[in-house]
Structure formats: structure tokens, C-alpha cells
Amino acid sequence: MDVVASVEVPVSVEKLFDFVADLGNYPRWLELVHEVSSLNEVEGPNPVWVVELRARLGIFARSKRLRMSRTVFERPRVVVFERDEKDGRKHSAWILKAAVTATPNGSMLEANLHYSGSLFTGGVLERALADQINAAREKLIGSLSAN
Secondary structure (H helix, E strand, C coil): EEEEEEEECCCCCHHHHHHCCCHHHHHCCCCEEEEEEEEEEEEEEEEEEECCCCCCCCEEEEEEEEEEEEEEEEEECCEEEECCCCCCCCCCCCCEEEEEEEEECEEEEEEEEECCCCCCCCCCHHHHHHHHHHHHHHHHHHHHHCC
């Protein structure tokens, strides 16, 4: 599954990039990301977080905890987070790429979420994300305007 979404934000490229380059900010604007905790460990230049994802459709809900590391950090343009479990087991891929570009009115965020697993089957994750994308756009703009 690959989901791509974009939003134009009336802030500088640097401000938008710094905000999306820290997974700790995601619960403020993206409902799917329920909770994020820094592991306060750094493997080379890559910070690591534990991320709890929650998708709800009606009365049904699914959740998943992931260990995510920042694998690409090209300030102020591209940041990539990838699932990075250390338990020796094989896990489905979760990859979030955020690309920031300048626009005449501020900056544009294009986010691509790739998921290769089967926990969120039957389009559950896609439907949950589709429902959240419009709200996330407004929350992101609001969060950055408040800073």
C-alpha cells in the first residue's frame, strides 16, 4: 500500500521541514499517529522513536507499535522514517517519506506512506487515512501557525 498526500502551508520551507523531521510532532496533526516516544538513542545520525499507530473505522479499531528510525535527513528538503525493529524477526515495511518544496505562498509538504504488511487488510488503513487527510491538513497548518 502506498498513500500520497500533499498540503500547502503558509510557512517557510525550513519551518515546515523542522516540524515534519521530528516524529514527536506527528500526533499533533495526524490522527493515525496516536503516540510517539523518543528512545533517546542515536545510531549514528539517526534518532529513533516508538510510534503507536491507531486506525478506527466505525466501531472497529486496530493499533500497532513500531520502532522507527530516521534514515534520510536532507535539510530542508527530504526526511525519511523507516521501521527498524531490533528483535531479530522479519517485519513488514513502514516507510514515511516527507518532501518539502517552496511555493509562492510558503511551502508544500508531500508525504508518502508505504506499508507492505497485512495487519491493516481490506483497505482498512487506506480508508482510515483518506478520512484523516483533510483534517490533518488543517491541523498541520494550525500547529505551525501556533508556533
